[in-house]
Amino acid sequence: MRLFELLLFLSNIGLFALTxxxxxxxxxxxxxxxxxxxxxxxxxxxxxxxxxxxxFFLYCITIxxxxxxxxxxxxxxxxxxxxxxxxxxxxxxxxxxxxxxGGLMYAFPVFKLPEPTGEFKVxxxxxxxxxxxxxxxxxxxxxGKRELMVQVWYPAQxxxxxxxxxxxxxxxxxxxxxxxxxxxxxxxxxxxxxxxAYSGAEVSSIQTSYPLILTNPGNASSRFLHTxxxxxxxxxxxxxxxxxxxxxxxxxxxxxxxxxxxxxxxLFSPIDDYRxxxxxxxxLGKVLTGDVAFALDQFELIHxxxxxSDLDGRIxxxxxxxxxxxxxxxxxxxxxxxxxxxxxxxxxxxxxxMRDREGLRKPFLFINSESxxxxxxxxxxxxxYTDTELNRMGSTREWEDQVSVDKKLELERMRETVAEGGQxxxxxxxxxxxxADVQFISPIFRMLGITGKIAPERVNSVINAYMLDFFDMxxxxxxxxxGPDSRFPEVKFVTSLL
Numbered sequence: 001m002r003l004f005e006l007l008l009f010l011s012n013i014g015l016f017a018l019t020x021x022x023x024x025x026x027x028x029x030x031x032x033x034x035x036x037x038x039x040x041x042x043x044x045x046x047x048x049x050x051x052x053x054x055x056f057f058l059y060c061i062t063i064x065x066x067x068x069x070x071x072x073x074x075x076x077x078x079x080x081x082x083x084x085x086x087x088x089x090x091x092x093x094x095x096x097x098x099x100x101x102g103g104l105m106y107a108f109p110v111f112k113l114p115e116p117t118g119e120f121k122v123x124x125x126x127x128x129x130x131x132x133x134x135x136x137x138x139x140x141x142x143x144g145k146r147e148l149m150v151q152v153w154y155p156a157q158x159x160x161x162x163x164x165x166x167x168x169x170x171x172x173x174x175x176x177x178x179x180x181x182x183x184x185x186x187x188x189x190x191x192x193x194x195x196x197a198y199s200g201a202e203v204s205s206i207q208t209s210y211p212l213i214l215t216n217p218g219n220a221s222s223r224f225l226h227t228x229x230x231x232x233x234x235x236x237x238x239x240x241x242x243x244x245x246x247x248x249x250x251x252x253x254x255x256x257x258x259x260x261x262x263x264x265x266x267l268f269s270p271i272d273d274y275r276x277x278x279x280x281x282x283x284l285g286k287v288l289t290g291d292v293a294f295a296l297d298q299f300e301l302i303h304x305x306x307x308x309s310d311l312d313g314r315i316x317x318x319x320x321x322x323x324x325x326x327x328x329x330x331x332x333x334x335x336x337x338x339x340x341x342x343x344x345x346x347x348x349x350x351x352x353x354m355r356d357r358e359g360l361r362k363p364f365l366f367i368n369s370e371s372x373x374x375x376x377x378x379x380x381x382x383x384x385y386t387d388t389e390l391n392r393m394g395s396t397r398e399w400e401d402q403v404s405v406d407k408k409l410e411l412e413r414m415r416e417t418v419a420e421g422g423q424x425x426x427x428x429x430x431x432x433x434x435x436a437d438v439q440f441i442s443p444i445f446r447m448l449g450i451t452g453k454i455a456p457e458r459v460n461s462v463i464n465a466y467m468l469d470f471f472d473m474x475x476x477x478x479x480x481x482x483g484p485d486s487r488f489p490e491v492k493f494v495t496s497l498l
Contacts, residue, residue, distance in 0.1 A: 002110050002192075004045040005055060009101065011038040012061050016094055019065075032073040035066040052189040054104035057097035107444045110192045113166065113228045113437070114460050118235030123156030123201030124164050125309075127302075128255050131294045137287065138247035138263050146287075149244040149252050150295055151223045153234040154311065155210055159198030166193035166437075167224050175251035175261055179220050190441070196231050203314050207237065211319035211475040212299060214292055214335070215242040218326025218349070218436065220250045220262050225436045226325070232464045238471065239315055243295055245288050248327075274402040285327070285334060285352035292322060292335035319475040323467065325349060325435045333413075336362055343474040345467055347435040348372050351410045359416035365470045365481075366414055366424045367463060369434060369452065373426035373494065379407040380497060415498045423470075423481060424498060427462055428490040429453040435463065454490065462488050 015034045018027055042062045051059075116122060127150045134146040151168065167173065170191040174184035213233060215226055223242040230240040244252045247263045254260070267280040301307045303315040322344040324332040329349025336344040337357060345365040350372075368376070378385075385393070385400055393400075414424050430452040433439055439446075439456040446453070465488065472478040483493055 001105055002045075002049045004041055004049050005052075005105070005110075008038065008041040008045050008055075008062070009058060009098075009105065011041055012058055012065075013098060015065055016061075016091075016098060020091060028069070028072050031065070032069040035062075035069040038062045039066045049110075050192050052110070052192065053185045054108050054189060055101060058101045061094060061097060107442050108186070108189055109442075110189055111440050113193070113195060113231070113440065114457055116196055116231045116235030117464070118232065118237065120155035120204055120206070120235045120237060121157065121159045121201065122153055122197040122231050122234045123159065123199075123203065124151060124153045124195070124197040125200055126151045126168065127298070127307075127309075129295065129298045131290075134290060134294070136246075139260075146291070146294070147246055147254065148291055148295065149223070149246075149254065150241050150298075151230075151244075152239060152241045152311070153197055153227075153230040154239045154314075155204040155206070155234055155237055156198060156201035157204055159201045161198065163194045164197050164199040165191060166195050166227055167191055169253035171253055171259060172222065172251035175259070176222070179250040179262070187441070195227050197227075197234070200310075203310050209314050209316040210237055210239045211316045211321065211471070212296075213238050213240045213321045213323065213471065213475075214295055214332075214341075215240060215322070216245065216288065216292065216324030216328030216331040216335075217242065217249065218324070218328045219248060219264070221325070221328070221436060221438070222249050222251070225438050228437050228440075228460055229464060229467070233468065233471070236468055236472075237476075239311065241295060241299065243291055245291050245328075245331075248284070248288065274399050278402075278406070281327075282353045282356070285330060288327065288331040289334045289353075292331060293338055296320065296338070296340055321345075321471050321475050323347065326432065327352070333360065333364065336360055336364060343471065345470060347463070348432055350407075351413060354406070354409050354413060359413055361420055362417065363421035363470075363474055364417035365422055365466070366417075367435070367466060368424070368426040369430040369432055370426050370428050371431050371452075373492075376407060376411060377497075379404050379411065411498060418495050418498060421474075421481075423483075423493065424495045425466070425491055425493045427454070427459060428492060430459055434459045458490075462491060466491070 015038055018031050018034055022030060039062055042059065129148045129150060131146040136144050136146050167190050173187045173190060177184050177186040215230060217223055217226055223244045226242050230242055233240045246252050246260055249262060251259055251261050264284050267284055268277055298307065299315055300317060302309045302311050303313060303317055305312045320341050322332040322335050322341050325347040326349045329346030330352045332344040333346050333351055334353055335341060337360060343363050345367065347367050348369045390397060418424065433451045439451045445451045469479060470481050473481050
C-alpha cells in the first residue's frame with residue numbers, strides 16, 4: 001500500500017469520525033480543516049502516485065466532504081433540519097464505501113517485488129523475433145510467420161534513472177483481468193508496480209560474458225509474471241530471456257501495436273477423449289519447444305553481432321540453461337534435448353511428448369507444488385480414486401486411469417534425470433500459482449486457495465535459492481546442489497521415493 005493513498009484513506013476515516021461524533025454546532029471548522037487536508041492528500045496522491053480505480057469511492061467522499069464543508073464554512077450556515085433517516089442513510093453509505101475501499105486496497109495492492117539478492121545491478125530490454133521458417137498455426141487467419149516477444153534481464157552497470165515498470169505493456173492488462181473472469185479495469189493499478197531493473201542499461205563489464213537462461217511462462221500467463229525470478233538470476237550473473245509464447249499468453253503486444261490473445265485453449269475441449277487431449281497438448285508443446293530453439297538461434301546471432309544489441313559478444317553460449325512454469329516447465333524439459341542446452345528446471349509442470357523421445361540424459365531439477373506431488377504420490381502408491389473423489393473432481397475412472405499411465409512414464413523420466421545429477425523436490429503448502437509472480441498480485445488468491453498457505457515472499461525466496469544453486473553448479477561450476485537445508489524446512493526432497 002502506497003504512502004499517500006494510505007494517508008488519504010486514514011484522513012477520510014478521521015473526517016467521517018469528526019462528522020459523526022462531534023456535535024453539529026462545533027464541527028464546522030474542524031470538518032472544513034480535515035476536508036482541506038484530505039483534498040491536499042488527494043492532490044498529492046494523484047500527482048505523485050497516480051489514480052487507480054480501486055479508490056474511486058475514496059475520491060468521491062473526499063470531494064463531496066470538501067464541497068459541503070466549504071459551503072458551510074464560507075456561508076456560516078449548513079444544512080438544516082436534515083431528516084434523521086436521510087442523515088443515517090448517508091452515514092451508512094459513507095461507512096460502507098470506506099469499508100469497500102479498504103477491502104479493495106487490501107485485495108489489490110500496489111505491491112513491491114522482492115529485491116534481487118545478487119551483487120549485480122539489473123538491466124532489461126525486449127526483442128521482437130520473427131521466425132521466417134515457421135508458419136503461425138495458432139492465428140485464426142493462419143497467415144504469417146511465427147513471431148515472439150522476448151524480454152531479457154542481465155547484469156548491468158550501475159543504473160541511473162527510474163526502474164522499468166513491472167508490466168511493460170499496460171494495454172494487455174484488460175486481457176489479464178478477462179482471463180481471471182474480472183472486469184477489465186481490475187488490474188490497471190499494476191502499471192504503478194515497479195521492477196528492480198533499468199531499461200536499456202549497459203551490460204556489466206565485471207565479466208566478459210554471462211551464461212544464458214531461457215525461460216517459459218505457463219499457459220495463459222505472460223513474461224512479466226516471471227520478473228522476480230529473472231531479476232534475481234540476473235543479479236547473480238546470468239542473462240535471462242523470458243519468452244512470450246504467442247497465442248499461449250493471455251495477451252502479447254508487438255512493436256506495431258498489434259495485440260494477440262490466447263487461442264491455444266481452443267485445442268482442448270471438455271468433450272475430447274484423453275488421447276485427443278494428450279495429442280493436442282503434444283501439438284502445442286512442439287510449437288513451444290520450437291520457440292525455445294528459435295530464440296536460442298537468435299541469441300547466437302546477437303552474440304555474433306548479426307543482430308544489433310549491447311549483448312553482442314557478452315553471451316556465454318557454452319553454458320545455456322532453461323526453466324519454466326506449468327506447461328512452460330514441460331517446455332523446459334522438452335527443449336533440453338537440444339544439445340546446446342546443458343541443464344533445466346521444471347516448476348510444477350507435467351511433461352509432454354514423452355513418447356516421442358528416449359529419456360533425457362542431462363541433470364534436471366523438478367520443483368513441484370505440494371498439491372502436484374500428492375498426485376504423483378498417488379501414482380507411486382498405486383492408489384485409485386474413489387467414486388466420491390471422481391465425482392468431486394468432475395472426472396471419470398477411464399480418464400484418470402490414462403492419466404496414471406502417463407504419470408508413471410513421467411516418473412520414469414524423472415528417475416532418468418536423477419541418474420544424471422538431477423533432483424526432485426516439492427515445497428510444502430504450495431499450489432500451482434506459487435511459482436510465478438501472480439502470487440504477489442492479491443492476498444485474496446491465498447485466502448481462496450488459488451495459491452498455497454505459504455507466504456508469497458517466502459516461497460519466492462525458496463524457489464530462487466534452489467534454482468540459483470542448481471544453475472550455479474552446472475552453468476558456472478560453482479558450489480553444489482544442496483539437499484535438505486535447515487533454512488528451508490518446507491522443502492522436501494523426494495528423489496529417494498522414485
